[in-house]
Amino acid sequence: MVVGDASLNIDTLVIGAGPGGYVAAIRAAQLGQSVLIVDKSELGGVCLNRGCIPSKALISAAHQYESALHGEAFGISAENVKVDFSKTQEFKNGVVKKMTGGVAGLLKGNKVEVFNGECMFINENEARVFNDHESPRYKFKNAIIATGSRPIELKPFPFGGRxxxxxxxxxxxxxxxxxxxxxxxxxxxxxxxxxxxxxxxxxxxxxxxxxxxxxxxxxxxxxxxxxxxxxxxxxxxxxxxxxxxxxxxxxxxxxxxxxxxxxxxxxxxxxxGRRPNTDGELGLDMIGVDVDERGFVKVDHQGRTSIPHIFAIGDIVSGLALAHKASYEGKVAAEAIAGQPSVVDYKCMPAVVFTDPECSSVGYTEKEAKEKGYKVKAGKFPYAGNGRAVSLNHAEGFVKIVADEESGLVLGCQIVGLEASNLIAELGLAIEMGATLEDLALTIHAHPTLGEIVMEAAELVMGHPIHIISR
CATH class of the missing domain: 3.50.50.60 (FAD/NAD(P)-binding domain)
Structure with a gap:
């Protein structure tokens, strides 16, 4: 690594190695760009290290513990079921280590240069990256800012202690x-x-x-x-x-x-809530990147900021703070830099919560569709009418499909119940490809599976459900 004021040249500088930044870096490299990614913390960002992945590991462990305690419905009972939370934390940390190691391997395999440190813009085409040991300067043709967010701290409740x-x-x-x-x-x-x-x-x-x-x-x-x-x-x-x-x-x-x-x-x-990481020493104000009153960077349909060759993605732009949203925007930005006509389209952006039961949603709700001017028909098929859900002793929940009454075009879906996080993907694809209720109903779903609920919900909205009495 060169130290001092001599500048190195790269095509694309990516600031932040979370699910937005590292995906953008890989996609940019695949498109032939020389890429440097800079992050002051761990590869994978908040999602892999302090958010999505560790929380889901602990949630999975909690489900296992609850299942061990309450197997009476299956005729199973256990005594002295205990939690060694230190081992639970070891499991969680092992999952995180495996995932972040995978990101490191992907970046290396795509020949993305990684710098562990901070970044500060010097001007619109140059930045200094630095840590305790070195501080090289880079001239870049394009930059993608993906610095993520942090928890909002309230004055009456400052973080620390308990x-x-x-x-x-x-x-x-x-x-x-x-x-x-x-x-x-x-x-x-x-x-x-x-x-x-x-x-x-x-x-x-x-x-x-x-x-x-x-x-x-x-x-x-x-x-x-x-x-x-x-x-x-x-x-x-x-x-x-x-x-x-x-x-x-x-x-x-x-x-x-x-x-x-x-x-x-x-x-x-x-x-x-969370606050966008656009303050600090990054220097956005110094180079003239427009930021709104809440700290979000203003971008266009490709992620371009007020400086056309500098892009912003993820939690630092408006919209839901979702890892998959950041990854999607990262791909769009990298492709835009390469001259491709990629643009963001959020109509198929799913939202998922890993509560018990899980909740997921994609496209319009019934209320939103009506507000958009659609003449809507919608219906809910219950998990209780599905053999797989009943056999798993998880018969609570439903799949609700929202469609255009005249054409049958699928406009949205909301799911609450076991594996809602996985089931929503089929509906996202349906909306993306312009599928109709008939397309879903005619797609043969394996039996017995939870996926059948999607088919049954489509048939319900069409007016001819099989496994529920139509009212």
Missing amino acids: ILSSTEALNLPEVPKSMIVIGGGYIGAELGQMYSKFGAKVTIIEGLDTVLPGFDKDMTSLVAKNMKKTGIEIVTGAKAESAEQTDKDVTVKYSVNGESKEVTADYLLVTV
């Missing part, structure tokens, strides 16, 4: 006896339910009238029902006001309808 962000919550050395969660969105719901399954007494404090705001209430009501089964107390319409912590616990004061209340627990987890 007040946790999601990062610390994923690395507790043992299962706490109790936990308070401020924020009932997808992170708070997932982690709160996970620790509840491991035996913690969990209280969720949410400002709106339901957990998982953004999903249909007939979906979230099933999640709330299951939460309450494991002893989670859900307080909605609440305003969290302050917290006091000792070396043993933390007490949160909050109010509901003007009435003051308080709750004490071992830990407080604050999950009220």
Whole structure:
């Protein structure tokens, strides 16, 4: 590596090695560009190291524990079922290590140069990357900014001690006896339910009238029902006001309808959203990249910023903070740099929450479709009518399909139930390819599988369901 002021030349500089950045770097390299990717932390970003992957590893472990405790329906009982949470954490860390190692191998295999350190723009075509040992300068033809986001920290609840962000919550050395969660969105719901399954007494404090705001209430009501089964107390319409912590616990004061209340627990987890990483020493303001009042970079349909050869993707641009959204935008940006006519199209962007039961959605909801001017027909087929779901003892949930009444064109789908995260992919493909209800109904689904629910839902909306009485 060259040290000092002599500049190195590359085609594309990628800042951030999360699911947006590393995918963009690989795609750019595949298209013949010389690529440098810079990240001050680990390859894989928040998703692989402190978010999606470690949380799902712990959630999977919690499901295993719950299954071991409650096998009565299958005639199975077990005694002295215990959790060695240190080994659970070892499992989680092993999953993370395997995945991040895979990213390193992919970058190397695609001849992407990796620099572990920070990056600062000097001007529109030059940046300095630096760490404790070196600080080379690079001249670039194009840049892709993918610096991600971080948990929002509220002034009354500063992170530290027994007040946790999601990062610390994923690395507790043992299962706490109790936990308070401020924020009932997808992170708070997932982690709160996970620790509840491991035996913690969990209280969720949410400002709106339901957990998982953004999903249909007939979906979230099933999640709330299951939460309450494991002893989670859900307080909605609440305003969290302050917290006091000792070396043993933390007490949160909050109010509901003007009435003051308080709750004490071992830990407080604050999950009220994420903030884009566009501040700091990156130097976007210095080179004139336009950023809105919330810190999001303004981009066009290809991810171009106000400086045409500098792109921005992922959590630092507007829209849902989703890893797969970042990866998709990364591919579009890399292809745009290569001169391809790629543009972003979010109509088939799925949203998934790994609660119990899982929730997923793609395309329009029934309400959204009507607001767009469609004459809509929609219907829900229950998991209870599916042999595979019943045999798995997971008969709660439904698949709802939204379609255009005249053409039968599939406009959207919402799923709540076992494996909703996997089932939604078929509906995403259906919307992407312009499939109709008839296309779904005529696609033969293997029996007995959960996938049959999609076919049955399509037949229901068409008016001739087989395994449910049409009303």
